Amino acid sequence: MQQNNGLDKNQIISFVLFSLVLFGFMFYFQTKQAKETATSKAKEPVKTEQAEIKPSEVQNINPQINQDSIKTVSLKNDLLNVQFSSLGGQISSVELLKFKAYNKKTDKDTDPLYLFNKNNASYGFQFKDKTGKVFNTKDMVFSPSVKGNTVTMQSNINGAIIQFIYTLNEKYAIGFKVKTQGLAQIVNDGKADFTWDYTVRGAEKGRSQEETHTEFSYAFNNYKSNDYDGRTTMEEPKETLNWIAVKQQFFGAIIEANSGFTNSKGNQDPIKEGEFLKKFTFDGQVKMAGNELNQDFTWYFVPMDLKLLKSYDKNFDEIIPLGWSFIGTLNRHFFIPIYNLLTSWGIAAGWVIFLMTIITKIILSPVMFKQHKLSAMMRVIRPEIDEVNAKYKDADAMKKQQATMAVYKKAGVNQMAGCLPAVLQIPIFYALFRFFPNNLDLRGQSFWFAKDLTAYDDVIKLPFNIPFIGEHLSIFAIACTIVILIYTILTSGNMQQPTQPGMPNMKVLMYIFPVTFLFFLNTSASGLSWYYFVSNAINIVIILVIKYWILDEKKIHAQIQANKQKEPKKEGKFQKRMREMMEKAQEQQKAQGKK
Structure with a gap:
């Protein structure tokens, strides 16, 4: 069994897109109060x-x-x-x-x-x-x-x-x-x-x-x-x-x-x-x-x-x-009914959240399996991708990208499949972001050191105020941040470093990203932190199970070799459009070079 070599290029793009959306959520809600306060200062101040x-x-x-x-x-x-x-x-x-x-x-x-x-x-x-x-x-x-x-x-x-x-x-x-x-x-x-x-x-x-x-x-x-x-x-x-x-x-x-x-x-x-x-x-x-x-x-x-x-x-x-459109529907017809059903059995609120997390992961497990299978396929064809990068080292980026896509197509690797898990997790993340602080049944429900799952836990009190943190540290938020960091390390173990000058080091950025969760979750509902702690802990277990007991990279290699012997599939509309756009861009570059 080969070692997990980490995220491929397509997964990096998916994760970055997902991260940008989450950053938007975090900074919007963290700065909303400050913006409103600044606006009110332009008017007559309210002393008391x-x-x-x-x-x-x-x-x-x-x-x-x-x-x-x-x-x-x-x-x-x-x-x-x-x-x-x-x-x-x-x-x-x-x-x-x-x-x-x-x-x-x-x-x-x-x-x-x-x-x-x-x-x-x-x-x-x-x-x-x-x-x-x-x-x-x-x-x-x-x-x-x-x-x-x-x-x-x-x-x-x-x-x-x-x-x-x-x-x-x-x-x-x-x-x-x-x-x-x-x-x-x-x-x-x-x-x-x-x-x-x-x-x-x-x-x-x-x-x-x-x-x-x-x-x-x-x-x-x-x-x-x-x-x-x-x-x-x-x-x-x-x-x-x-x-x-x-x-x-x-x-x-x-x-x-x-x-x-x-x-x-x-x-x-x-x-x-x-x-x-x-x-x-x-x-x-x-x-x-x-x-x-x-x-x-x-x-x-x-x-x-x-x-x-x-x-x-x-x-x-x-x-x-509870959220607009699909987000609200997800809360009204999935998370709230599940929560009500589990609480009707007399289960404590914290363990209800734990069971909700497991149910959600079971539903998403086929998608996660496809994601990790794609990751394994990308590792198998990594030598061929490296050859393309070396061959077109001095060529323009467009030629290198076209050659890379040709390798993927010949191996039968669908790059877009890596985006699906990220797309599915965004509405789930936002639905739960709305669910926990707005669920009246959770108000006042304690779990371990959290006295109220709709508010933050503040067992660790600070003698001073830290910007974006406050005067406390949430244990659930810290635990969630650590687990997300471990998950990131497992999935980005052998990420390639940027070869071009001026390009950011994606591995460093991916390690910084989990730390930002501490700023976001420290003042959020502890139920949300608990959910994401359990969710990412399960993700770690799933990664290890898929890696060591489910996926066989030798069989995947054999499948890729068989795909190469088959006649190439007919080009889809999306692929055709992408190819035409790249060819057009390449022609424009040549025309500009002549001028």
């Missing part, structure tokens, strides 16, 4: 979020309001504890009773989980009276009354009556009816703007990861189309939004308008540090009939549970960023 939302600012808006007159009433079910303030007739506090927020001191999810609380959210309807003066219901004082699971807020303004009627429904929904009487005597432009200011409070361990997943999400086209916006501004002047949501990593607040929001625009600014992540503002117009506002809305304060969100039949499940 408490200064932005403290109650004293409400007094500045309307100094005539007597704070002693502000009352609070509440409704409660098994899932939500909701409080309503008479100032603005708004929902002032929402606690999700089945969940807890992360406490940095205890390093556990022990704090009450509030979405609205302590003036971090305010909303209302803005009108313009006949004199041109603008007024907003969020600055008015309402009179509350409670009956059963319904709270009615009522306020008078210049003879007009405005009512907000809230009904705590099943699950996580709160009905919100708006009724006016006599408003037509005050306004005449038929316009009402719904304004919503919301400063999102962090609830998870990994701040940067949670901030990345905190964004606008909305539906339009009669609930059929969805979009999201994680940028600084959001504008939809032409579409009618059925609902607008501000989602965090695992929780979200949604406001649905039966008649929709038009001329919608929003803004979001990241907050550098503290208990808050981002500040959101939204403005959208709602329909009025005869200058009266009588519309039905619904508030939803929900965990990002796929089954729950789908049960509303309003496309809420699209809020969870």
